[in-house]
């Protein structure tokens with residue numbers, strides 16, 4: 001046979017081998033196929049949710065944080081959502097030592113305009129746009145009652161809500177809630193008692 005003949009024969013055998021190998025591999029896509037190098041299937045890494053090999057084997061790998069652990073940015077407030085607790089907050093909490101500059105004034109105004117003015121109105125008089133659409137208007141924040149609320153109690157009301165007002169703790173960050181208190185104080189200073 002010529003050299004070309006041998007080469008053709010070799011290629012034909014190779015093709016035959018490939019076809020045979022292809023036929024041998026099951027083609028059901030829902031089943032795991034033949035594994036030539038199974039190392040990556042049987043990974044050495046620990047399987048999620050499996051029992052931890054080094055810790056208590058009866059416990060799940062998904063360990064709970066230790067008692068008293070605090071998630072970043074979620075410092076507990078230590079108050080319940082009741083009027084008594086609001087009074088207690090008024091006695092115990094005071095405006096934190098925060099920057100009192102144009103930036104923070106702007107932030108307070110932003111928070112108030114975004115979350116509060118819809119009901120309380122731009123000047124705090126309880127005449128926000130939703131009150132013209134059937135929502136019962138809140139009392140004016142310029143009244144004696146609001147002026148006399150201690151900062152901490154106001155902070156508690158914003159955090160947990162009061163009566164018809166929903167809690168704003170979940171939407172508005174802690175520092176921003178204090179900024180809102182400060183903004184209300186500025187409105188009270190600027191506005192006359194109705």
Ligand code: HEC
Pocket residue numbers: 111112115116117118119120136137138139141145146147149154157158162163164165166168172180181
């Ligand atoms: C959906 C309407 C609504 C929004 C929005 C709203 N409030 Fe109120 N707010 C009320 C109502 C109604 C009351 C009266 C609650 C009650 O005692 O029945 C109230 C009460 C208050 C009081 C207590 C006033 C007092 O003299 O007792 C404060 C302080 C206050 N809101 C601050 C805020 C701040 C700050 C925001 C924004 C973060 C805000 N509110 C957002 C409706 C709203």
